[in-house]
Amino acid sequence: MSVRWIWAESHVSIMGSFLPKPEFQSHICDNKVKRGEDIVFRCEANTDQLQTTWEKDGQMLYDGDRVSISQRGKVLSLMISKAKEEDEGKYTITLRNDTGTASESASVSLLQFDRDWRTIEWGKSVSVKRSLQEYKLSGQGPKHLRFLLHGPVGAGKSSIINSINSIFQDQVKMGALAATSSEFSFTKVYKTWQIKDMQTGLLPFVFSDIMGLEMGDYQGIHTDDIISILKGLIKENYKFNLFPLSKEDTKGYNNSPTLDDKVHCLVNVLSAKSINLMEENNNVFKKMREVREHASDIGIPQVVFMTHVDLACPLVKDNLKNIYSSKIIKKRMQECSNKLGVPMNCIFPVKNYHEEIHLNDNVNCLILNALKQAIGFADDYVSNCNSKSDFVVNNFSE
Known part of the structure; x- marks a missing residue:
């Protein structure tokens, strides 16, 4: 019984040595987009053995509607289609596995309003x-x-x-x-x-x-x-x-x-x-x-x-x-x-x-x-x- 317990601990330790702590190899960047354009965040982790979560202003994001979250190997991405005013804010990606976590954030800002806030007669x-x-x-x-x-x-x-x-x-x-x-x-x-x-x-x-x-x-x-x-x-x-x-x-x-x-x-x-x-x-x-x-x-x-x-x-x-x-x-x-x-x-x-x-x-x-x-x-x-x-x-x- 005692021998088995020691073996199990050793096995976990050996296996754990092959699981690196999450780190970012490339980083997400701020998005400045026109209204109606797609918002895209993309980065790469140092391992594909991890779980990923995305948040906007502290609120969890999920797949659906205009939001698309994907993980292909070490490449992680978030896309929001047809940017609106409500999409402006701070976005955070968190990587985690049994060895730890890593997070980073970037912002989205729209370059334009729905309509001109001052009028001018172009062509005049x-x-x-x-x-x-x-x-x-x-x-x-x-x-x-x-x-x-x-x-x-x-x-x-x-x-x-x-x-x-x-x-x-x-x-x-x-x-x-x-x-x-x-x-x-x-x-x-x-x-x-x-x-x-x-x-x-x-x-x-x-x-x-x-x-x-x-x-x-x-x-x-x-x-x-x-x-x-x-x-x-x-x-x-x-x-x-x-x-x-x-x-x-x-x-x-x-x-x-x-x-x-x-x-x-x-x-x-x-x-x-x-x-x-x-x-x-x-x-x-x-x-x-x-x-x-x-x-x-x-x-x-x-x-x-x-x-x-x-x-x-x-x-x-x-x-x-x-x-x-x-x-x-x-x-x-x-x-x-x-x-x-x-x-x-x-x-x-x-x-x-x-x-x-x-x-x-x-x-x-x-x-x-x-x-x-x-x-x-x-x-x-x-x-x-x-x-x-x-x-x-x-x-x-x-």
Whole structure:
């Protein structure tokens, strides 16, 4: 009896030595899928002598309906057909046998909503462009509306100017030189760019390009200089320095700014591909919020042009018309709104021309609709300023 018991224990021990503890040889990966696509998790274990369970958010999954679980030798898989909103979540696979267990998790997220959360009339860029061509300022007011672009280095400020100019020139243009690196600012001087239309000539709105914001307190443009530009206190072609401009610099300081010199709309430029990586206490955000507060104090309207949308979301990269059904783009906009304090309806996702050699109507639609909204805000601001001096401003045609 005793001998048998010893033999049985020895047999189990010997047999157990051939049963390895479960481990993953390859791993499951996060799934980012379009609505209606299949969700697939696949991995490989180090042995086929095991039991497998799958869970979603802690709830066990079983074969049936849209769920298919399979094990072929060491290869394990889970497939969920025709992805829906309810499929988003955390998925966990657990391997177990008599020697132990191993688990790992991955997530599923959908790239799009059921319907667009903001509407845009695709294919209408020509009519929007015409309305901007017909926009006029009249009376004793400013000769043009001035937009100041500011934001982090590499966000695409100069590319926005080039893209707008390209649309009205009917061909891709490179006027404002854009940096190919996001480390240091390419723009060194205060420069104003006028937009020229092929049919009507110079349009009554201009864009002021400035040095980009950088992380360090003494890197990039100083916030005091941006605030001075808002007030029209800095002259054209002023070269930015380590320290802000003072009144003593007679070459760069404008002692008697007119409404023409002042900024009529502040355009914050941020990249959709990097805003989620920037902490709220990031020094660039601190600088941007400081500028925003001063702009608000003097009544200047503010918008955000969110660039690089095609680099932030594969759904948008495939088709720009997916931009307002993209969950990633809306999330980036919400992050921007939270970190910068700009309302969602003042944030406009756009794609600049940066590698294209031909114009694209969908790109034009996004840029022109964003521009038209910004012009509307600037128009209201100038109207309020003019009303104090009995000036009259005519709105652009619809």
